[in-house]
Amino acid sequence: MRIGIISTVGDYSWAGSEEMWKLFATEALHRGHSVAVMVQTPIAQSEELTKFHALGGVVFAYNPLNRYTSRTVSRGLYSRFRQLKRWQPEVVCTSGPPATPYRDKDLYRFLRAHTGGRVFIIQGNAESYVAGQAEREALRALYRSARRIICVSRDNAELLQRQLTSTLPIAILPNPIRTRLEHPLPWPGDLEQVRFATVGRYEVGSKCQDRTLHALSTAEWKGRNWRLDLFGSGPDERYLQDVIGYYGLEDRVTLCGFERDFAKIWKDHHIHVLTSRAEGLALALVESMFCGRPAVITRTGGNHELLRDNKDGFVSVGEDPEIIREALERAWMNRDRWPEMGEAAFHRANEWIPRDLPVRLFHTICNSGC
Known part of the structure; x- marks a missing residue:
């Protein structure tokens, strides 16, 4: 044929x-x-x-x-x-x-x-x-x-x-998934600073990274100990760099470029933030769950079918910055549960694929x- x-x-x-x-x-x-x-x-x-x-x-x-x-x-x-x-x-x-x-x-x-x-x-x-x-x-x-x-x-x-x-x-x-893991990765050793990561194209029309940055720009969030690394490539790279500067997040947020080895990303990061407007089923979410990491996602495409709210992570009902901030706040207040939720995320992804x-x-x- x-x-x-x-x-x-x-x-x-x-x-x-x-x-x-x-x-x-x-x-x-x-x-x-x-x-x-x-x-x-x-x-x-x-x-x-x-x-x-x-x-x-x-x-x-x-x-x-x-x-x-x-x-x-x-x-x-x-x-x-x-x-x-x-x-x-x-x-x-x-x-x-x-x-x-x-x-x-x-x-x-x-x-x-x-x-x-x-x-x-x-x-x-x-x-x-x-x-x-x-x-x-x-x-x-x-x-x-x-x-x-x-x-x-x-x-x-x-x-x-x-x-x-x-x-x-x-x-x-x-x-x-490109490489199927048989066990989740060990939990990152740095427990003092929360390390968020977003993995996706630099394309804000569908991936909404600018709205995540808006959600994290309040004085309350700036008073907390966290970093956000954005992995990817795409047409909105310059715009995202400008948004980071606009909200005064230069010391918090880094554009890291494309990284093919997803395990390399997740060995050093605690939780995935994926606040998309349009999705099928994000491969980046599947990969982070296989690594044993919870996520904050929007109710978009198949992401919310795979990830269960308050079990494997946290689901935002929309991509408005205020609504994203509410989901991020829920996640922050449940930081002690992240390792347990990451373990659940691994088993969920392993069953799903x-x-x-x-x-x-x-x-x-x-x-x-x-």
Whole structure:
């Protein structure tokens, strides 16, 4: 079977959302199938695809649309997906936000013209991700014709069906963890200073790091002994540095950049602060829970399905800074419980992510047709 995969994620050399399609592609290659992936140029050049190349996988690179290519694409004169079309996949699987298969018109035409199976992996959803009647109707028809739609959380699945007012062929599977830990990490040795960490793209529209900084900017919080390290990369790095200065948090908050080794992060940090506005199921949350760390999260995507309030961490009902501050306050007042909650978080994550996820993913996508 010839399987084509299209990731619509851009502007990053790698992202947690790419782990699911990579897991599926690797399993398919091990089973003797042919797999070609079409990814944006930074991801095509990533070292994360070394094993995929070694197994015989094919990589096609493409670039985001610019002013010129947008015009030619809108007129039907150009498509970035010609290489994959010539490769002649029998099954096509896309991975990304729900509306991109319609908004990128060359991708939309490619998918509509494809006569084989179509599978969609939805990596994150929010109220604003699907908008306008024409978009809803086009996506409804496209997704109804899918062999399967994979959502990484029940929240995302229910929202997508409401947005498109349609019952869809959805399966729910969690995002995988890159390295599965068999035991939580030891609790950090420094017990005097609380060390918060946030792991996620520097992209405040979805990750809301600026709102976390606002929540921590009060005189009361400045009188406490804590640090916050922000791990990641992305377009809002300069803005976040400015926000840190604006709130006078230069001696408290550090932008640490991207760190692939999640265990290296969590051996020195006590609790994860992940106050997102839009999520699927954050790989960064799964990783911190496997390390035995509680978290403060917002009720977004699958994060609150995985993490149980007051058991594995603390759930904020919204991303307004005042509401985030209330959740942070609850966490602070329960600091003595964090090691116990971290242990519970490890067991919860270990139960949530099935060990046979590659096999489940393969069969869900191929539906015994591969």
